[in-house]
Amino acid sequence: MKATTVSASAGFKTAGVKETTVLLALAWLIPFAIHLAPWSGVRPLGAYLLPMFWATFVAAYFYGAGLGVVVGLFAPAINLLVTGLPAWKFMSVLSFELTVFALVTAWAVRRAPRFVLAAPLGYVGAKLGSTGLQAATAAFGDSGAPGEVFGQSLVGGVAGFGVLTAINAGLAWGYPKAAGGVK
Secondary structure, X not given: OOOOOEEOOOOEEOOOHHHHHHHHHHHHHHHHHHHHOOOOOOXXXXXXXXXXXXXXXXXXXXXXXXXXXXXHHHHHHHHHHHHOOOOHHHHHHHHHHHHHHHHHHXXXXXXXXXXXXXXHHHHHHHHHHHHHHHHHHOOOOOOOOHHHHHHXXXXXXXXXXXXXXXXXXXXXXXXXXXXXXXX
């Protein structure tokens, strides 16, 4: 079976080494480019635009949860090594959120491929998951009051919601999934 064949049972393509490499490169390059943009805000620009979620969503849209999780887990680590961001204290929570995001959005795309709010709602679901885990176990250290962090993330991520919605809409309208497989 070739790496570009369609997995009809799941409705996603099968990713080969080339596709995985390209998505991992994009997952690093996009946040890197965002970090190069002139910015003087209190928080890094990426905290507002959510670039780590962009390539993760594309991976989940085309290839399903498996590759989405791989891209989501490796993107923060690669970015940290190259740019120093995200800060070490945010690595575990970001990795958890990207994993939940990949799982939620892959499921949503499979169920409703033309739904253009799968990505932004996936982000909200990921934030709810990390907030719930933090409130129940303090798994991510002392990052602040979970409810307050959740609220700040949603308010701060409004621009990122717009970008995720645009990516989601572009894929849903420009590359809709056919019944039983990928276009």
